[in-house]
Amino acid sequence: MSDTVSAPDADAPTRVELLRFTVGGSAYAFESGRVASVRVDVDVTDIPGSGPAVVGAATLDGETVVVVDARTLFETEAHGPGATLVLDRGTGERPVGLVVDAPPEVETHGVERFATVSEAAAEGWAPPMGTGWFRAAVEADPWLGVLDVERLVSRIDE
Amino acid sequence: MTGNSERYALTVGIAALVVGGVLAGVALASLGSFAVGALAGATFGVLGAGAAGAFLAGRLGEQIDDVTARVERLQAGEDASFDADAVGPVGDLEAALANASTSSNRNTEATIEEFCSVMRRGADGDLSARVAEDQFDDAFGQLAEDFNTLMANTESTVSELQGFADEVAAYSREVTLSTQEVSDGSQRVKESLERIAEETDEQTESLETAYQEVSDLSATVNEMAISVGEVAEIAQRTAEASREGRAAAEDAIEGMEQIDSEADETVEAIERLESEVAQVDELIDSISEIAEQTNMLALNAHIEATRAGEQGAGFAAVADEIKSLAERSKEAAAEVERRLERIQERTAGTVEEVRTTNARIDEQTVSVRRALEALDEIARFAEQTDTGVQQISRTTEQQAESTEEVLGDIREATEISAEVTEQADQVATSARSQATALEQVSNSAEGLAEQTGELREQLASMEGTGEPEATTTGTATPDVEADGGVSPDELTEPAAEGSESAGGRPDQS
Numbered sequence: 001m002s003d004t005v006s007a008p009d010a011d012a013p014t015r016v017e018l019l020r021f022t023v024g025g026s027a028y029a030f031e032s033g034r035v036a037s038v039r040v041d042v043d044v045t046d047i048p049g050s051g052p053a054v055v056g057a058a059t060l061d062g063e064t065v066v067v068v069d070a071r072t073l074f075e076t077e078a079h080g081p082g083a084t085l086v087l088d089r090g091t092g093e094r095p096v097g098l099v100v101d102a103p104p105e106v107e108t109h110g111v112e113r114f115a116t117v118s119e120a121a122a123e124g125w126a127p128p129m130g131t132g133w134f135r136a137a138v139e140a141d142p143w144l145g146v147l148d149v150e151r152l153v154s155r156i157d158e
Numbered sequence: 159m160t161g162n163s164e165r166y167a168l169t170v171g172i173a174a175l176v177v178g179g180v181l182a183g184v185a186l187a188s189l190g191s192f193a194v195g196a197l198a199g200a201t202f203g204v205l206g207a208g209a210a211g212a213f214l215a216g217r218l219g220e221q222i223d224d225v226t227a228r229v230e231r232l233q234a235g236e237d238a239s240f241d242a243d244a245v246g247p248v249g250d251l252e253a254a255l256a257n258a259s260t261s262s263n264r265n266t267e268a269t270i271e272e273f274c275s276v277m278r279r280g281a282d283g284d285l286s287a288r289v290a291e292d293q294f295d296d297a298f299g300q301l302a303e304d305f306n307t308l309m310a311n312t313e314s315t316v317s318e319l320q321g322f323a324d325e326v327a328a329y330s331r332e333v334t335l336s337t338q339e340v341s342d343g344s345q346r347v348k349e350s351l352e353r354i355a356e357e358t359d360e361q362t363e364s365l366e367t368a369y370q371e372v373s374d375l376s377a378t379v380n381e382m383a384i385s386v387g388e389v390a391e392i393a394q395r396t397a398e399a400s401r402e403g404r405a406a407a408e409d410a411i412e413g414m415e416q417i418d419s420e421a422d423e424t425v426e427a428i429e430r431l432e433s434e435v436a437q438v439d440e441l442i443d444s445i446s447e448i449a450e451q452t453n454m455l456a457l458n459a460h461i462e463a464t465r466a467g468e469q470g471a472g473f474a475a476v477a478d479e480i481k482s483l484a485e486r487s488k489e490a491a492a493e494v495e496r497r498l499e500r501i502q503e504r505t506a507g508t509v510e511e512v513r514t515t516n517a518r519i520d521e522q523t524v525s526v527r528r529a530l531e532a533l534d535e536i537a538r539f540a541e542q543t544d545t546g547v548q549q550i551s552r553t554t555e556q557q558a559e560s561t562e563e564v565l566g567d568i569r570e571a572t573e574i575s576a577e578v579t580e581q582a583d584q585v586a587t588s589a590r591s592q593a594t595a596l597e598q599v600s601n602s603a604e605g606l607a608e609q610t611g612e613l614r615e616q617l618a619s620m621e622g623t624g625e626p627e628a629t630t631t632g633t634a635t636p637d638v639e640a641d642g643g644v645s646p647d648e649l650t651e652p653a654a655e656g657s658e659s660a661g662g663r664p665d666q667s
Contacts, residue, residue, distance in 0.1 A: 017464060032464045038457050040450075088465075103453070106460055106478070 014111055018138070018146065019104035021085065024076025026128065029138065029146050030104075036088040036095055038103050040081075042067060053156060055099060060086055067097035068156050074129050087149050096153055113139045120145075221248035226277065229255065229270060251308065254301030269298045273305060283619050285313035320617045323610055330607035337600040341593055348589035355582040362575040369568045376561040383554045390547040393540045400537035407530040414523045421516040428509045435502050442495045449488035456481030 018029040019038075037060070044056035044067050053073040058065050065086060071078050080101030087096045115123065120137035127134070127145050133155065135148040225248055228238040240256035241249070272289055279287035288309060289302035456477045463474030 019461075032461060035461055036465070037461060038454060040454060103457060106457065106481075 012111075015108045016111055016114065017106060017108045018144075019085070020107050020144065021083070021104035022079060022101040023070040023074050025079040025101070026074075026076070027142075027144055028100075029107075029144050030085065030087070030149070031135075031146065032106065034088055034090070034149050035104070036086040037061070039084045039086060039097070040103065042084045042097065051156065055097075058084075058097060060095070060097065063095060065095050065097045066156075067099060069099040071099070071101070073152075073155065076128075087152075089149055089153065091150075093153075096149070096156070098152070109138050109140075114146075115139055218248070221246070224248075225252050225255065229274065233267075233270060233274070248308075250304040251301065254297060254304055257297040257301070269294055269301075273301070276305070276309070280309055280312070285309060285316055316617060320614070323614045323617055327607060327610040327614060330603050330610055333603040334600055334607060337596050337603055341596040341600065344589050344593045344596060348586050348593065351582045351586040351589060355579050355586060358575050358579040358582060362572055362579065365568055365572040365575055369565065369572065372561060372565050372568060376558065376565060379554060379558045379561055383551065383558060386547055386551045386554055390544055390551060393544040393547055397537050397540035397544060400533045400540055404530055404533045404537065407526050407533060410526050411523055411530065414519050414526065418516055418519050418523070421512050421519065425509055425512050425516070428505050428512065432502060432505050432509070435498055435505065439495060439498050439502070442491045442498060446488055446491040446495065449484045449491055452484035453481055453488060456484055 017032040019032050019035050020027060020029045022028070039060060042058045042060070044058045046056045047054055047066070050056075050066075053068050053070075055067040055069050058067050067084060078101060082099055082101065083103040084097045084099050085104065087098055089095065114136050115138075116136060117131045117134050120139075120143055121131055123139070123143070125131075125137050125143035125145070131145075133147055133151055134145040135151075136146045138144040138146065225240075228240060231238040240252045242253045242256035244250070244252040276287045276289045286309075288306045291299050291302040291306060294302055459477030460474050460481060463470030463472075463477055466473065
């Protein structure tokens, strides 16, 4: 369905595990391999001169992590006690903490339900912040957008 | 000479008759103080005394006429003798004439003429005429002296009769006036008695009306006594009901106090339950937090297992199971918490209800205590009412008795009033009869006055004219009583006695 998703082969899994969470009441997801851990009650230190979405810096498992509030980033309001997803950028870069409404739920979807962003947009999917934040979308009611960590981080820098 | 003696005798008799009758009547009237009695007494006295006076006067007149007739026969030259032993006033005269008949003719005729002259004057009413005693010898001197004594006594008697006649006239006038006054008084008494009779009739009617009213009052008093009895019974029942109500109120207070105590215990138990539930809620919160943390650990374990690839697959399954258990634990804890919240809500509601009920019981207890106090007051008032009603009952009984006595008194007064009316009628009838009798008495008194007037005129004609002659002497009264004659004083004695017995003039009252 999407060229951004690895093409299925004989050994490729038929199902993909996602971590589903909400930001400002709207559902989003990460591939489970993109989330290193989930934390609550993270002690954050303010970073002077940082962007409005940057909550601060925290030390998690011996590493200094920049914590970003997704609700500020997505320009929406908080709808829960909050939980920090430690995102693994997979490039050796420093992980990023993303504050969402609540701890995520683990769910799996068949690969046939995944679609590229353009396919999903063609089907009528229209997320509030636009489609540039996503890697793919899962066909559901409503559509579930799968965020791209690097695109998200690049938006933080913006 | 004969006519004068008869007139003199008649005069003396009438005078004695009138004086004696009037004085006797006055005496009887004064004794009886009643006009009819006075009339009867007067009539009786007049008849008795008049008869005696007439008898004596007639006798004296006859003697004088006899002596006078013999003297006239001697003067006419006829034979006439005189009894020298005659007694009494006229007898003395006759004895003197007998002695004189033996004296000389010359002196005898002159002397007789002298005596006749004096006697004619006396017969003509001049009782002051006297014979000159000192111009005669011893026989005629004695005769003159006796004659003069006779004339003096006669003059004195006539004078006294004149006085008595005047008094009789005065008494007659006074009797007439008194009788008129008595008649007027009797008329007033009759009118008063008639008014008394009328007023007594009205009083009888008023008493009958009062009797009817008091009878009605007695009936009302009896009805009131019955009502008072009913009120007393009601008051007693009220007092009994108040006592029962007081006992019930005390039981109610005791029960409510027990309920209040039990409610307090219930509230305390529920509050202890609330505390324990709160502790359980805290445990549930801890369980929920642990489940949350377990869930996070399981989630991270799952993430780590997933990131481990094939090697972490089994661990991921365990992590999922742990996560599932943690979520179920969390859900169970949440369910327990919800139920605990419902229990807390219900216990809180129960406590509130119990407290509200307790407050209401307290209020009701206060109300019952007030009711108890009110019942006490009602009982006290009922007892006071019963006491007052008892007093009223006693008073009513006394009033009923008094009313009966009043009824008896009124009945008696009515009877007495009727008797008074009857007696007043009788007295009025008697007063009318008395007025009639008094009128008769008045008429009789007027007749007596007229007769007395006539008597006075006759006595006045006998009084003569003037004083006794200067030549006459001797007013001494001879002791004729010693000779068995009648003294002039005796002629007036009945009147004098009647006057003395009447105490002077008749009682005009």
